[in-house]
Amino acid sequence: MNRRRPTLEQVAQHAGVSRATVSRVVNGSPTVAAGIRELVLRSVRELGYVPNQAARSLVTQKANSFALVLPEPSTRVFSEDQFFPALIRGVSQELEIVECQLVLMMASSAASSARIAQYVLAGHVDGVMLASIHGPDPLPKDLASTGVPVVTNGRSLGASPVPYVDVDSTGGAATAVRYLIERGRKHIATIAGPPDMVAGIDRLAGYNTAIVAARQRPIIAFGDFTRESGEAAMRQLLEEEPNLDAVFAASDLMAHGAVSTLRKAGCRVPEDVAVIGFDDVDLARYVEPPLTTVRQPIFDLGRVLARQLVAMAAGTPVEPSVILPTELVVRDSA
Amino acid sequence: MNRRRPTLEQVAQHAGVSRATVSRVVNGSPTVAAGIRELVLRSVRELGYVPNQAARSLVTQKANSFALVLPEPSTRVFSEDQFFPALIRGVSQELEIVECQLVLMMASSAASSARIAQYVLAGHVDGVMLASIHGPDPLPKDLASTGVPVVTNGRSLGASPVPYVDVDSTGGAATAVRYLIERGRKHIATIAGPPDMVAGIDRLAGYNTAIVAARQRPIIAFGDFTRESGEAAMRQLLEEEPNLDAVFAASDLMAHGAVSTLRKAGCRVPEDVAVIGFDDVDLARYVEPPLTTVRQPIFDLGRVLARQLVAMAAGTPVEPSVILPTELVVRDSA
DNA sequence: TTGTAAGCGTTATCAT
DNA sequence: ATGATAACGCTTACAA
Numbered sequence: 001m002n003r004r005r006p007t008l009e010q011v012a013q014h015a016g017v018s019r020a021t022v023s024r025v026v027n028g029s030p031t032v033a034a035g036i037r038e039l040v041l042r043s044v045r046e047l048g049y050v051p052n053q054a055a056r057s058l059v060t061q062k063a064n065s066f067a068l069v070l071p072e073p074s075t076r077v078f079s080e081d082q083f084f085p086a087l088i089r090g091v092s093q094e095l096e097i098v099e100c101q102l103v104l105m106m107a108s109s110a111a112s113s114a115r116i117a118q119y120v121l122a123g124h125v126d127g128v129m130l131a132s133i134h135g136p137d138p139l140p141k142d143l144a145s146t147g148v149p150v151v152t153n154g155r156s157l158g159a160s161p162v163p164y165v166d167v168d169s170t171g172g173a174a175t176a177v178r179y180l181i182e183r184g185r186k187h188i189a190t191i192a193g194p195p196d197m198v199a200g201i202d203r204l205a206g207y208n209t210a211i212v213a214a215r216q217r218p219i220i221a222f223g224d225f226t227r228e229s230g231e232a233a234m235r236q237l238l239e240e241e242p243n244l245d246a247v248f249a250a251s252d253l254m255a256h257g258a259v260s261t262l263r264k265a266g267c268r269v270p271e272d273v274a275v276i277g278f279d280d281v282d283l284a285r286y287v288e289p290p291l292t293t294v295r296q297p298i299f300d301l302g303r304v305l306a307r308q309l310v311a312m313a314a315g316t317p318v319e320p321s322v323i324l325p326t327e328l329v330v331r332d333s334a
Numbered sequence: 335m336n337r338r339r340p341t342l343e344q345v346a347q348h349a350g351v352s353r354a355t356v357s358r359v360v361n362g363s364p365t366v367a368a369g370i371r372e373l374v375l376r377s378v379r380e381l382g383y384v385p386n387q388a389a390r391s392l393v394t395q396k397a398n399s400f401a402l403v404l405p406e407p408s409t410r411v412f413s414e415d416q417f418f419p420a421l422i423r424g425v426s427q428e429l430e431i432v433e434c435q436l437v438l439m440m441a442s443s444a445a446s447s448a449r450i451a452q453y454v455l456a457g458h459v460d461g462v463m464l465a466s467i468h469g470p471d472p473l474p475k476d477l478a479s480t481g482v483p484v485v486t487n488g489r490s491l492g493a494s495p496v497p498y499v500d501v502d503s504t505g506g507a508a509t510a511v512r513y514l515i516e517r518g519r520k521h522i523a524t525i526a527g528p529p530d531m532v533a534g535i536d537r538l539a540g541y542n543t544a545i546v547a548a549r550q551r552p553i554i555a556f557g558d559f560t561r562e563s564g565e566a567a568m569r570q571l572l573e574e575e576p577n578l579d580a581v582f583a584a585s586d587l588m589a590h591g592a593v594s595t596l597r598k599a600g601c602r603v604p605e606d607v608a609v610i611g612f613d614d615v616d617l618a619r620y621v622e623p624p625l626t627t628v629r630q631p632i633f634d635l636g637r638v639l640a641r642q643l644v645a646m647a648a649g650t651p652v653e654p655s656v657i658l659p660t661e662l663v664v665r666d667s668a
Numbered sequence: 669t670t671g672t673a674a675g676c677g678t679t680a681t682c683a684t
Numbered sequence: 685a686t687g688a689t690a691a692c693g694c695t696t697a698c699a700a
Contacts, residue, residue, distance in 0.1 A: 005455060005457070007692090007693055007694085008693065008694060008695095009693075009694095017670080017671085018670070018671045018672075019671090019672095019693090019694080019695090020670070020671060020672080020673095020695080020696080021669090021670060021671075023694070023695060023696085024669095024670090024695095027695085031669065031670085032669070032670080033669060033670085036669085036670085048455075050452055050455040050456050051456060051693085051694075052392070052456060052457050052692085052693050052694070053388075053456040053457055053458050054387075054388045054389075054391035054392040054397070054457060054692085054693080054694090055388075055392050055676090055692070055693035055694040055695090056693080056694055056695075057388035057676090057694090058386070058388040058389050058392055058675095058676045058677065058678085058692090058693080058694070058695095059675075059676050059693090059694055059695045059696080060676090060694085060695070061676080063388070065437070065458075084419055085418055085419060088438065089440070092438070092440045092442075093440075093442070096440070096442065096446075096449075099449075101437055101439065101453065101458070102437065102438045102439075103399070103435055103436065103437050103438070104422065104426070104436045104437070104438045105435065105436075106423070106426045106427075106430070108426075108427070108430065112430075115430075115433075118384055119435065121339060121382075121384040122384050122385060122386060122387040123339070123386050123387060123388060124387050124399075124435070227620070256620070283617065286561070286590070286621070287620070287621075288622060341676095341677055341678090342677060342678065342679095343677075351686080351687085352686065352687045352688075353677090353678085353679095353687085353688095354679085354680085354686070354687060354688080354689095355685085355686060355687075357678070357679060357680090358685095358686085361679085365685060365686090366685070366686080367685060367686090370685085370686085385677085385678075386676085386677050386678070387678095388676085388677080388678090389676070389677030389678040389679085389692090390677080390678050390679075391678090391692090392676090392677080392678070392679090392691095392692045392693065392694085393677090393678050393679045393680075393691075393692050394678080394679065394680095394692090395692080669700105670699100670700085671698100671699080671700075672697105672698085672699075672700090673696100673697095673698090673699100674695105674696090674697085674698100675694100675695090675696095675697105676693105676694085676695090677692105678691100678692085679690105679691090679692090680689100680690085680691085680692105681688100681689085681690080681691095682687100682688085682689085682690095683686105683687085683688080683689100684685100684686080684687080684688095
């Protein structure tokens with residue numbers, strides 16, 4: 001119950017050496033005699049000494065922790081979509097290797113940007129990861145300009161020179177649409193993601209690229225990655241383009257919503273209308289019909305994000321961007 | 335690009351006052367003249383001063399942050415089950431109110447318990463929340479015994495005196511089973527959760543209570559909250575008790591797995607066998623048939639968890655346990 | 669190889 | 685109401 005933890009000083013006294021020596025032992029300095037080292041280590045154990053991080057940070061100017069900033073109102077982050085948990089898992093695993101901690105920050109509002117900036121400037125973390133940013137968020141640039149290492153998930157809109165990691169949304173989307181084209185679909189629509197998010201923009205770009213190459217006409221509706229928005233977008237498409245025969249949705253949830261709407265409208269999937277999603281969430285396997293979709297490696301995304309940041313914090317130069325591959329998973333919906 | 339942030343000292347010089355005065359202004363002390371305050375605040379703004387948290391922590395012995403420890407290998411935490419995101423969201427929201435940060439720690443192995451203990455003892459956080467603990471994990475007690483405020487999600491097995499917050503698993507399960515009984519079901523089985531987790535134990539207890547009260551015979555199979563385990567458990571039940579007419583599963587995912595198995599076996603749900611789940615994840619609404627289930631307020635759980643911890647850290651005494659209500663949501667599967 | 673001593677940037681206790 | 689000044693616990697030149 002002795003609330004005050006023992007200090008370096010006390011360990012030093014207990015071992016009969018100086019503070020400096022204990023510090024050296026604790027930090028694994030090679031310049032200390034084997035005998036003394038043992039002696040000190042025993043004292044450390046006996047007293048249950050644990051270095052005080054605040055004191056250490058104060059002098060080393062390192063916090064040994066990194067922040068992951070998540071835009072709380074993001075429709076993607078907290079939906080069924082397993083993006084968020086998988087990302088965190090990847091990040092954690094990577095940070096554990098370098099014995100650093102993960103500080104999670106929700107950017108719940110514009111005001112919280114200021115809060116986050118303050119926190120970072122207070123020296124609480126050695127670097128910041130920003131995920132699924134909306135629009136021209138100034139936060140990445142603002143943070144980076146203070147000299148803190150910053151890496152984002154997806155290039156940030158607004159052409160800031162912040163290193164980023166992303167999955168190949170464009171390529172994945174194009175592959176999916178090409179698959180539809182190859183299977184003879186002639187009127188391929190897309191339910192795109194929000195036009196202020198990189199994931200939305202890139203998947204739409206991939207769709208457009210493939211459509212243009214095949215000399216088809218783009219048929220576009222927008223959603224926000226949620227199932228409800230997918231349902232609504234599909235209703236709209238059906239109304240405006242009743243002869244469409246395929247849909248590429250920028251998320252599995254929207255694809256699932258689209259399937260619901262199609263069925264209500266009496267369309268068979270995939271016979272009348274083929275549907276392809278994006279993400280490959282668990283759900284995709286279990287809905288009726290199982291969804292053909294573009295798989296993205298979210299866990300790896302998290303790992304790489306963390307790895308890049310750690311490298312930057314260590315002063316190692318990193319590539320300005322890393323793109324992870326996506327993969328078409330063919331099931332029954334297309 | 336000036337990497338070194340300005341210090342209290344510099345602000346003091348700039349404003350022509352002493353460090354102490356600046357400190358008072360920054361911390362909102364009332365004992366400072368209005369004129370001086372303005373002067374200092376201007377300097378703070380002009381220099382972009384942000385207090386160094388490490389220095390502050392060193393003297394105040396407060397970290398202004400709290401840890402949430404998640405057992406990484408938990409089958410619940412990172413599955414489709416939205417437990418984890420919802421919990422984090424609740425915790426974050428509550429911590430934001432008191433301007434504290436959330437440090438996320440994955441307990442990926444037995445070894446990481448030591449890591450976590452070290453981290454906490456290093457004074458990095460002012461308190462710890464532990465979620466969905468497996469078995470007789472010594473971590474809660476170990477941490478609490480060092481004097482750090484600790485609160486767990488679910489009472490910890492092994493009768494330690496750590497305050498906890500939980501949902502009413504027992505009551506929810508009993509309500510579900512009673513509902514089945516009232517609807518005339520005579521052979522009600524359960525697919526229970528892991529017997530080393532409180533959520534598993536309590537839901538089974540609720541089932542047993544209702545079954546005994548109705549003088550029925552318990553029919554039990556175990557799963558680990560995942561869909562696959564639900565499928566397997568259902569197969570086993572069907573083999574051993576072919577005349578069962580209802581199943582209460584301790585998670586929606588297991589309920590969904592059970593439905594799959596039942597259908598493959600040619601049973602109609604709910605006509606031949608009624609199924610009730612637990613959690614009310616989004617999925618429950620979208621599967622065929624939509625799942626009758628017990629809803630638990632995970633977001634609130636997170637909030638209360640954080641609120642209790644903050645209170646403890648402030649020295650306020652808290653109730654040894656808080657139980658949040660659950661609610662039966664009737665849909666089509668029962 | 670080991671010890672001495674000077675900070676790191678705050679807060680808090682005194683005087684004034 | 686304000687200002688010295690002493691901690692807080694650690695790392696790290698520099699000296700020995």
